Amino acid sequence: MNLQGQPVTLAIETAFPTVSVALATGDGIVIPDDMPSRPRASDLHPALEQCLTKAGLRTVDVDRILVDKGPGSYTGLRIGLSLARTLAHLHGTPIHTLYSTDLLAWMGRDHAEPEEEFVVALDARRIHWTLARYLRTSDGIARIQAPSVVARADFTEIADRHRLVLCAEDEAPTSAQVVKLGVPEATTLFELETLAEVESAPLPLYLMPAT
Numbered sequence: 015m016n017l018q019g020q021p022v023t024l025a026i027e028t029a030f031p032t033v034s035v036a037l038a039t040g041d042g043i044v045i046p047d048d049m050p051s052r053p054r055a056s057d058l059h060p061a062l063e064q065c066l067t068k069a070g071l072r073t074v075d076v077d078r079i080l081v082d083k084g085p086g087s088y089t090g091l092r093i094g095l096s097l098a099r100t101l102a103h104l105h106g107t108p109i110h111t112l113y114s115t116d117l118l119a120w121m122g123r124d125h126a127e128p129e130e131e132f133v134v135a136l137d138a139r140r141i142h143w144t145l146a147r148y149l150r151t152s153d154g155i156a157r158i159q160a161p162s163v164v165a166r167a168d169f170t171e172i173a174d175r176h177r178l179v180l181c182a183e184d185e186a187p188t189s190a191q192v193v194k195l196g197v198p199e200a201t202t203l204f205e206l207e208t209l210a211e212v213e214s215a216p217l218p219l220y221l222m223p224a225t
Contacts (some may be wrong), residue, residue, distance in 0.1 A: 015040075021077040022069075024062070024101070025203040028094030029086025029114040030182070033058060034200040037065045037076075043201055044069045058093060074105050080203040080210060083111040084219035085136060085144050085161055091218035099215055110210035113219070115146035117198035119155045120205055122180035125193045126150040131158060133176045135169070137184035138222060143169040147176075157209055163221040 015021055020040020027034045035058065037044040046064035050057035066072060081098045084091045098109050115134040126132045128150060136144040143166060147159040164172065166187060173179050173188035186192045203210075 024076045025200040026081040026094045027200040028090035029082045030197045032197045036200040079109045086114045117202045119148040132178040135181040
């Protein structure tokens with residue numbers, strides 16, 4: 015906790031090409047001066063140290079960790095989750111995980127009508143897509159279906175049943191309305207704590223079928 019007795023939450027986002035970390039201290043949100051440009055442990059750890067120094071805290075002061083477990087860059091996810099597990103091992107800090115599709119759903123929620131279901135899509139490569147379904151609610155979003163991987167033909171059929179598809183910079187093969195979003199940042203995780211699940215030793219989410 016911080017000096018005022020407020021809980022401290024660390025957020026780690028490494029599923030996307032641009033990675034980030036942030037602290038919520040009760041006094042506000044703290045981000046490093048220099049955010050890492052690539053998911054490397056050698057860059058992520060100093061970014062965390064910058065946040066802690068700016069907040070006058072140590073790793074032992076972190077009360078909980080929010081981390082994106084994917085789907086996304088497997089290397090990036092491995093680095094982010096490794097950092098979370100290390101802190102959990104050292105200090106017993108609980109880890110709360112979210113899906114990368116949760117962040118995109120939150121970022122794009124205002125494109126959906128109230129109480130409308132929509133699809134979040136990520137290009138899984140090899141002619142497969144990752145899909146997750148959400149509902150826009152009065153106070154944010156609700157996850158209806160967790161991410162799963164489908165072949166392109168199945169993706170087209172599923173997505174075309176919905177008015178809205180949210181994705182990153184991928185070219186989604188669907189006749190539905192497609193909204194392209196930017197890259198989520200660690201601070202977005204703070205908005206989604208109600209969707210997070212506690213995991214003692216989370217691993218990167220890999221959904222592709224065996225070939």
